[in-house]
Amino acid sequence: MSPMFEYAPAPESRAVVDIAPSYGLFVDGEFREAAGGRSFKTLSPSTEEVLAEVAHAGAEDVDAAVAAARRAFASWSALPGSERAKYLFRIARIIQERSRELAVLETLDNGKPIRETRDADLPLVAAHFFYHAGWADKLAHAGYGPDPRPLGVAAQVIPWNFPLLMLAWKVAPALACGNTVVLKPAETTPLSALFFADVCRQAGLPGGVVNILTGDGSTGAALVAHEGVDKVAFTGSTAVGKQIARTVAGTRKKLTLELGGKGANIVFDDAPIDQAVEGIVNGIYFNQGQVCCAGSRLLVQESVQDELLEALRRRLSTLRVGDPLDKNTDVGAINSAEQLARITELADSGEAEGAERWSPACELPERGFWFAPTVFTNVTQAHRIAREEIFGPVLSVLSFRTPDEAVAKANNSQYGLSAGVWTEKGSRILAMANRLRAGVVWANTFNKFDPTSPFGGYRESGFGREGGRHGLEAYLDV
Template sequence: MTQTKKNQQPQPAAQPKPGSAFAYAPAPESRSVVDIAPSYGLFIDGEFSDAADGRVFKTVSPSSEEVLSEVAQAGEADVDRAVRAARKAFASWSALPGSERAKYLFRIARIVQERSRELAVLESLDNGKPIRETRDADLPLVAAHFFYYAGWADKLAHAGFGPAPRPLGVAGQVIPWNFPLLMLAWKIAPALATGNTVVLKPAETTPLSALFFADICRQAGLPKGVVNILPGYGDAGAALVAHEGVDKVAFTGSTAVGKQIARTVAGGSKKLTLELGGKGANIVFDDAPIDQAVEGIVNGIFFNQGQVCCAGSRLLVQESVADEVLDALKRRLSTLRVGDPLDKNTDIGAINSAEQLARITALAEAGEAEGAERWSPACELPSAGYWFAPTLFTGVTQAHRVAREEIFGPVLSVLTFRTPAEAVEKANNTPYGLSAGIWTEKGSRILSVANQLRAGVVWANTFNKFDPTSPFGGYKESGFGREGGRHGLEAYLDV
């Protein structure tokens, strides 16, 4: 069943005042390209069905607090049914030649491309991120991951993991809400390419793109039981992780939950990969191209409202250029547009949930209480939905909570340094180890500093650049294991 929705009506073009900055007229993407049903079931063994206990929950658009749909809520009995379906499908799926599995993955990738506009609008509605990010970053990368791992499916013997690597069996995968469809692709694509079957639990605040992906699996003719989707809350994820029929657990999310999962699987035979939190350092040296660095800083922390595990949430600036960088950064932040995620001009969308907004607000208030200086550009936030203005803190020390804790929001902490050794020491002074950025004109400095940073990904004169051929993952409390590239195959193979 479907429900009719009102298309957004174009607003009159905003007229710039004499001498003011250029004004953008509203450019909303139409909601009519996506058809959201009033209710969805669990996707188990190739079919949608109600939860065993009949429980449901509502998924809400964070930009308007509008209820988008009602979704079945998986419980322990549903997890058991899905794992059994995946186990049954594993025998025939793993027996297929790699070239045959590749055909399904190629087909899924092409369907994702064909439906990319629909999926981009859906993701912006359910997640709150700007349409230009879902359209120009998320969806192209989703398709690219399926294309990439389709290419590996018949070449596993040449991946460097032995002449005859075998799939593990049933993969239990739990994904977060910040990149719902992209995290799904990161996990499902290598699992299927290597011959495993999947039970995936999407985040409770963003279940819709995973359910639309279930429809793509049916459209691609994927055999029943190979992919199963279980929307639900933490109890469903915990039941999936603990299920004795699961051979591999892959989790992306908070460090606290990752530790719980590690304790659950400890002492057993389940293979585990964890991609957890981060507090990435973005290091700007005195010879860096300032304008380019400012764009990288903005992309590093305000992309997806800062709700990125590898966000460059700590800016380390060499003292001699700190004032120049801050002045340029404040000018740039004053041009960012906060508002309707479906407007193609929007730079910063809505925070994903009321709970996440409360956490961001609390940590920002702690920064002020501890003596850091808070600054935000003048911007009018919408009256409905969950919003937080882009914010930066100066006068920050390494003792401040805003410099230590993952805020997961559009909040940047600025620290300074004098020497490269001090920059490295401050960058590594964190329990996390996921990402870092280096801005300098000297290639030798890039190589020297990058070699000393304890981070899984180090970007040079750029930030937040991803490619399916490149591995991604962290150290310390940012988790272990790698996703993406040839390395991403190993987590799903018995080597």
């Protein structure tokens, strides 16, 4: 909280969205109970209250969803692209019309601030459907041959950090290319995907084109391994991505993986300090640092390190941590008790290994899962906090003297998803971008996304691209 003044509460109303006491699985255009009768509860991370009870899909449910998607594929893929585009445009417009409901639902189920779901997530979700609707009748001009064909049934498994946005990243291109979908949302954030099922019905999407199975890792594993699936797309941890790669190896299934990251945010001595500080804050404290491409490693040129750190600490002292439904909140709740425990363990290891820990003074709520924004200095590349993905609001600061040293340190990682470069010299930005082994390199900004730009990584950050013309390839038989 700022020492100068306090903000009056500005809560968004929960009444704008109706959450049912229980939800079934969405298969063949209808909601149904899980065949085995199992269910689980989804919690609000900021209060630990139970939001709803959700059906837990088993192997029998996976069979039913894949069969429904296979039946729907024949007629869906036969539609002219201009007809498929109409459904995608309709979905995009409904998302825009119902964006306030979706933003509140996402904030309740995920814990991220309403300011982010309202101003970042939802506009991007709609943009992805609008963008891919435009491609649906132009696939012959995408560079993948004069008559590219869809693959068939796409199995899509998405994470909890951007539940609805990751759904859009995967569902929109799949449908535009003529595929049908069986999607499994994360266990801790199923509600916006189930809401999307209702959006599909409202848009008149034919039954079976999109199917949604809620459950845990066993549900995802059964879906990925199913013989009736032609394409697997996964966003999540590198460990699970490796398991999926082993499962798919030797089959005909096409695979794309978007996995972990340990992005380097590189600040040169000629960078505008205040602008860089805003980019650093956005790079690591946006969505509580629960971002695959987060700028979790700050590499700052020695000559400006002290000045930049002073400005950064001053800026962090103004961040507001608390109720995610308050429009003034900058940093919300951690998604789950399990994730909070991982962040805590890794941060404690940083202290134990000799790094210097600092957090601004902030009062954390008593209930829910919370972690104060944290900065570590005196970090070496041997520290776990410099090597492992923390997936939380924790920044590790390292220094460099020359561009060569910056590149060497940035590339000294098993990951290769993102990087940022801060300098006034355009030639330096281009030279650095060519040498950084990262799928996305931002110049004088960070965490900026657009559906026209491909996104993906190298090394243990996965392979394949999502978004843009490049992202269509994953859903076409080329």
